[in-house]
Amino acid sequence: MSVFATDGKVEEKIDELPPSAKLVFKVLEYNRQMTQKEISEETRLSVRTVRYALNRLTEEGIVEQVPCLTDGRQTLYDLNDDLGDEQDAETDAETEIAD
Template sequence: MGVSDTEAVTTGEGDATSWEAVEDLPPSAKLVAKVLEYEDTLTQSQLAEETLLPPRTVRYALSRLEEVGAVDSRFSFSDARKRLYTLSI
C-alpha cells in the first residue's frame, strides 16, 4: 500500500509542477492552456475564437507557453501554413 501511495504522490507532484510553470504566466496564457486542456488540439485561429482573445494576444500566449514547455506545436497536414497546438503538461 505504501508503494501505491508514493506513486500517487509522485504523479500528483508531476502534474502540479507542470502547472506551476503556467502559474507565473499572464492570464491570457493560462486561458489558452485551459482551453487546450479541454479541446485537445487547436490552431491559433481556433484558439482566438474559443478564448475570445485577439489573435496577437493568442500568439503571445502560445509563445510564452512554448517557452516553459507547456505546449507542443506541429504543422497541420490539411494546411501546412497552419500549426496545431496541444497541451504537453
C-alpha cells in the same frame, strides 16, 4: 477536474503565467489541437494576445507546435504529451525509493 494530468512543477509554471496564457492552456486542455485562429475565437482574445500566450506556453515546454496534416500552411498547437510522462516517471521513482 483536469483532463490533462499535470504535476506540481507544471502547475507552478502555469501559476506564474499571465491570465491569457492560463486561459489558452485551459482551452487546449479540453479541445487539444487547435490553430491560433481557433483559440482566438474560442477565448475571444485577440490573435496577438493568443500568439503571445502560445509563445510563453511553448517556452515553458507546456505547449508544442504540431504540423497540420490537412493544410501544410497552418500550425496546430497542442499540450506537450511528455508532461504526463514526466509525472508518471517521477511517481514511479518516488514509489521505488519509498519501498
